[in-house]
Amino acid sequence: MKYVIGVDLGTSAVKVLLVNQHGEVANEVSKEYPLIQEKSGYSEQDPDDWVDQTIAGLSDLVQSFEGDTAEIEGISFSGQMHGLVLLDENHEVLRNAILWNDTRTTKECEEIYERVGKERLLEITKNTALQGLTLPKILWVKNHEPEIFEKARAFVLPKDYVRYQLTKKLHMEYSDAAGTLLLDVNEKKWSSEICRILDIDPQICPQLVGSHDKVGTITSEISKVTGLSSATCVFAGGADNACGAIGSGILKDGKTLISTGTSGVVLSYEANGNKDFGGKVHYFNHAVPDVYYTMGVTLAAGYSLSWFKDTFAKDRDFNELLADVDSVSAGSNGLIFTPYIVGERTPHVDSTIRGSFIGMDASHEVKHFARAVLEGITFSLNDSVEIFRKNGKKIDEVISIGGGAKNESWLQMQADIVNAKVIKLKSEQGPGMGAAMLAAYGNGWFSSLQDCADEFLKVDQIYEPIPSNVKTYQKLYKIYQMVYPSTKELSMKLMEFRD
Incomplete structure (x- = not known):
């Protein structure tokens, strides 16, 4: 039997699913982490808490697995959207992550409209400037913590940071990038225009990949800690809502x-x-x-x-x-x-x-x-x-x-x-199942995600109005x-x- 792992990095916990080639959940582990709310409207987390608890969840999953770990062929990710993780030149975290439900950035949203223009922003990103999105958070750090912003050499979203710590490869995929307010959604590339207008170095935007793309394998260190094979393929994954859609x-x-x-x-x-x-x-x-x-x-x-x-x-x-x-x-x-x-x-x-x-x-x-x-x-x-x-x-x-x-x-x-x-x-299983399906598709188990869904997803009950x-x-x-x-x-x- 072949297996994949879907990692769903939520706001309160990470859920790790072990799924076989028929879409059956063989095991699941959940690990919680704290929310940091210092002021009304503030919502942050320590990114290393995500990493520690994901590794702990993977370790527990493997420990109870009775088969050959070589049968676990891939890992992919779903993640809470919009959260800002700023990294320095060594890819070390510069501050706590500012989360999707943080609302401190009202003035930064106004700044985006004033400088970019609402209509032009919609043309490029197809979205409006909301407090929860990533770009206003970048501007907030730029405006309020300039000494930290000056050290920033990359930004990623929550699941991207966890994936980096498992592979030491830094990427962002399109479904999460679309929620940053920096992506040209139709062109599928970072907007140099928005970066220029807002005085943001486009070099802080990571390399873009597709959600089912293989971005590496787990490192030997992670292999030793978790018990997974060092040949385990790692796929980019998707935003939690995109993965929830796939998993449904x-x-x-x-x-x-x-x-x-x-x-x-x-x-x-x-x-x-x-x-x-x-x-x-x-x-x-x-x-x-x-x-x-x-x-x-x-x-x-x-x-x-x-x-x-x-x-x-x-x-x-x-x-x-x-x-x-x-x-x-x-x-x-x-x-x-x-x-x-x-x-x-x-x-x-x-x-x-x-x-x-x-x-x-x-x-x-x-x-x-x-x-x-x-x-x-x-x-x-x-x-x-x-x-x-x-x-x-x-x-x-x-x-x-x-x-x-x-x-x-x-x-x-x-x-x-x-x-x-x-x-x-x-x-x-929502986003976790969607992440597992991306790994299954990325591994070549199915010719399309629809074929994967036909095998993995079955109706239980229908409620009529x-x-x-x-x-x-x-x-x-x-x-x-x-x-x-x-x-x-x-x-x-x-x-x-x-x-």
Whole structure:
């Protein structure tokens, strides 16, 4: 039997999957690492924590593997997007990584618009300047930590740094590069124009490769530490959302994905880079060769649920917390939650908006609040679905992955709110499976990623919209949409009282 490893470098943990040539998960290991939040809006991590925990996960995986390690033929990666890792001339880390959910860069986004121009930025990168993307973070370091920026000789994204430490080869692939705001998305090359305008040395941009490209083998040192064969091939991998799309079979037109991790994503396949969404959603290179995907983002999807549990139901696990939500009717007895607890991205690019419960009264119990949180997250995801529909995309079927695919009540709720069939896969591993599929394809096991998906991915269950719930949610969604404009000014005024 042949195997590959998919490494999924998330925000809170790294998950390492061992997958055989039939797509069966033979083993998986998860290792956590801390988040560093020194101030409101700041979010950082120590890149060496990623490396240490990835190596520990690989070591545990190999230790429990009963076959010949030579049968493990390849490793590939999925990684949290947009995070900035600055390296010096020796490829040593200069500071903590600034993560995708860090919102300190509002002024840097304004600087990009002032100097590059919003329309020109959209023409080149197909995306708008958002606090979470990489370029504003580079400018923030340039503006606030010039002594560190002067030492920078390269920047990479989180998974690229881990891959470098396993191979000592430095690269970035297109699906992650597209989220930096420095890539000419259609031309698939770094934008010398943007670098010139913003006084950034283009030499700090690493060599670009394809997601299934072999970039090396693991070093002898890593081989000794983990027990893997030194002949194990390493493939570039992809951005977490691109890998999540591959691992869910989003490989041709008409395919749409809803992913609920820490953040939430609605992602749709695009055969070319010619559509114009006016910057309302992200437009990135796919990890599939020469195609694209569009994506809307809810910044705090699963994070809203974990925040609610940790704050108001710390003694309950998630299964217990959600056990009674089906006893509450659609609409949570007149209670609406907006998941803006760390700001929002789609459709409201707003780092100052904050979440709210609207309609609380003395009759509401924890089960009502829990259902309202699930509904609010799903309403936010539906904002992205509606943008796609208004731009001509037909969405009558979606694949659901992540935390939202682990609860039947939530899956049905997604079908009712989005008003589409929701499909749950038998082996839902999301980005980790996508990374493993890139390694399988890169190793030549299949002639295409679609052939790989046909072998690896199977449908478990389909949730059909319930007409009465659809009707109720369509009314509630209109009310939900009124909350943002009604609370925007209030949230702004409250910012001066935050630590």
